[in-house]
Amino acid sequence: MSVADTIPEIDTEEARRIRKRQIERVARWTMPIVVMFVTLVTWDWIVTANAIPHYILPSPRNVWDSLTGDWDILFDSAILTGRITLMALGLAVLGGAGLAILFNQSKMLEMSFYPYAVILQVTPVVSIAPLIFIYVDSKVAGMLLCAWLVAFFPVLSSTTLGLNSVDHNLRDLFRIYGATRWQRLTMLQLPSALPYFLGGLKIAGGLSLIGAVVAELVAGTGGVGTGLAFRIQEAGYRLNIARMFAALSLVAAMGVFIFAALSLISHMLLHKWHESALKRDH
Amino acid sequence: MSLVTTPGALAPLNERPRLLTMDRVDKVFGGDVVALRGMHLDVNEGDFISLLGPSGCGKSTALRLIAGLMQPTAGRIDWEGGQHRGDLGVVFQEPTLMPWATVAQNVSLPFRLRGKSHSSVRDDVKEALDLVGLGKFANSYPRELSGGMKMRVSIARAMVTHPRLILMDEPFAALDEITRFKLNNDLLELKQKIGCTVIFVTHSVFESVFLSDRIVVMAARPGRVIREVQVDEPYPRDEDFRTSADYAAHCRAASDALHEAMGDAA
Numbered sequence: 325m326s327v328a329d330t331i332p333e334i335d336t337e338e339a340r341r342i343r344k345r346q347i348e349r350v351a352r353w354t355m356p357i358v359v360m361f362v363t364l365v366t367w368d369w370i371v372t373a374n375a376i377p378h379y380i381l382p383s384p385r386n387v388w389d390s391l392t393g394d395w396d397i398l399f400d401s402a403i404l405t406g407r408i409t410l411m412a413l414g415l416a417v418l419g420g421a422g423l424a425i426l427f428n429q430s431k432m433l434e435m436s437f438y439p440y441a442v443i444l445q446v447t448p449v450v451s452i453a454p455l456i457f458i459y460v461d462s463k464v465a466g467m468l469l470c471a472w473l474v475a476f477f478p479v480l481s482s483t484t485l486g487l488n489s490v491d492h493n494l495r496d497l498f499r500i501y502g503a504t505r506w507q508r509l510t511m512l513q514l515p516s517a518l519p520y521f522l523g524g525l526k527i528a529g530g531l532s533l534i535g536a537v538v539a540e541l542v543a544g545t546g547g548v549g550t551g552l553a554f555r556i557q558e559a560g561y562r563l564n565i566a567r568m569f570a571a572l573s574l575v576a577a578m579g580v581f582i583f584a585a586l587s588l589i590s591h592m593l594l595h596k597w598h599e600s601a602l603k604r605d606h
Numbered sequence: 607m608s609l610v611t612t613p614g615a616l617a618p619l620n621e622r623p624r625l626l627t628m629d630r631v632d633k634v635f636g637g638d639v640v641a642l643r644g645m646h647l648d649v650n651e652g653d654f655i656s657l658l659g660p661s662g663c664g665k666s667t668a669l670r671l672i673a674g675l676m677q678p679t680a681g682r683i684d685w686e687g688g689q690h691r692g693d694l695g696v697v698f699q700e701p702t703l704m705p706w707a708t709v710a711q712n713v714s715l716p717f718r719l720r721g722k723s724h725s726s727v728r729d730d731v732k733e734a735l736d737l738v739g740l741g742k743f744a745n746s747y748p749r750e751l752s753g754g755m756k757m758r759v760s761i762a763r764a765m766v767t768h769p770r771l772i773l774m775d776e777p778f779a780a781l782d783e784i785t786r787f788k789l790n791n792d793l794l795e796l797k798q799k800i801g802c803t804v805i806f807v808t809h810s811v812f813e814s815v816f817l818s819d820r821i822v823v824m825a826a827r828p829g830r831v832i833r834e835v836q837v838d839e840p841y842p843r844d845e846d847f848r849t850s851a852d853y854a855a856h857c858r859a860a861s862d863a864l865h866e867a868m869g870d871a872a
Contacts, residue, residue, distance in 0.1 A: 355707040496673075499674075499675060500674065501716050501720075502719065507719055511719075512704070515706045572645075
């Protein structure tokens with residue numbers, strides 16, 4: 325019998341590593357669910373054991389009833405908030421990426437306006453929002469502007485970084501082959517910037533939801549229907565705490581949905597070639 | 607048009623038609639850093655020239671000047687019959703591939719930058735990839751390839767347009783020795799097949815002797831040509847040449863010239 329025959333193909337260390345990986349794969353999904361379950365049970369127990377009235381802290385059961393009972397109202401509100409959020413995100417992509425390309429093509433333009441983009445970004449939107457609604461008559465336009473203001477900057481700054489991160493040798497290569505400015509932009513800079521842009525987009529997705537919520541809180545309803553943020557505020561005035569929780573969970577769910585959708589888009593665009601999408605085994 | 611030309615015998619060194627002349631070229635950076643001083647270099651058709659020297663001797667600067675990536679401070683670079691689009695192919699120290707594009711798309715880049723579509727040059731791309739032994743990897747992405755394979759793609763891209771001159775800036779310096787030897791052999795075979803002219807920057811005496819028929823030894827501060835060592839040995843060269851007494855003698859000559867260059871700089 326040769327030496328090779330006596331050695332099992334998987335040694336104990338390798339077996340342990342494989343087992344660990346299997347456990348981790350399952351745990352990635354089950355553990356958060358377990359945590360949620362434990363939290364809900366504990367929450368329910370605290371409310372029942374201490375006989376806390378529902379207008380102070382509703383039980384998970386109350387929240388669920390509110391979510392299902394008020395579904396029509398809440399769903400309409402979610403649609404409204406969602407629409408503002410997505411439109412703002414769309415405008416943030418157009419504005420942010422457009423400005424980044426413009427700045428990249430003209431250094432003068434970048435030097436002139438980039439500082440003001442930073443100032444717009446660092447000024448809290450809550451403090452700008454009331455001003456916006458003084459000068460912008462249309463509530464929808466005002467809300468869009470608010471959400472856009474918070475969301476466009478990550479797209480702008482990450483795309484700018486990406487456009488400037490082109491490999492120097494590739495840039496030289498394009499010059500040697502006599503590439504036009506347009507060819508350099510479309511065939512070299514934009515693909516180079518894509519991973520950076522997508523990183524900025526994920527941040528912008530969350531921020532546009534925040535922007536939309538803030539805008540709603542400042543704007544009130546004013547005849548354009550009622551968004552989720554206003555529902556939360558309204559339910560608060562009425563001490564309908566269960567509905568506050570229900571609306572809040574919908575806002576959170578929207579945020580998760582946006583993030584997941586953008587992550588999926590990012591994965592689809594990058595998985596073939598980008599390092600970030602590489603799977604490492606060990 | 608096929609990349610492979612009828613393999614006629616290479617003309618003797620001093621009988622080859624002129625391709626390009628660097629005439630007393632100076633390059634000064636920032637007014638006081640002299641990267642090149644009075645560099646003269648005649649490049650003839652079919653030459654395999656190595657620029658050999660210590661770091662800072664201006665070999666990469668010379669390459670960038672020939673590539674047109676910078677202008678000389680003084681002196682001229684003249685192409686016989688003028689320079690045309692597609693006259694140059696370049697291979698950098700890094701493979702410098704576009705990671706988002708497939709191997710075939712990377713190789714067709716020089717054509718696409720001239721306004722040709724990828725599909726119209728499919729045959730040229732395929733031939734270039736076959737020549738570097740990567741015909742089966744046309745639809746792979748660069749990250750799926752090894753370092754040596756990426757470099758082959760880079761070489762295929764440099765020669766796909768039948769350039770008159772291929773510039774190579776230490777292309778194999780970052781590879782392991784086994785891969786480097788293999789690529790050296792393959793490069794000579796390729797050059798033989800397609801009959802192009804090569805200027806090859808290296809800091810390896812052995813590599814320069816094995817590959818080239820002219821070694822231009824340069825010194826630093828200021829960058830300048832010290833001496834030219836001719837390796838008048840016939841191609842094809844193979845592993846036997848690597849172990850021959852002639853090879854050792856040429857290495858000795860190049861090494862002495864390099865020491866002279868380094869001594870000057872010290």
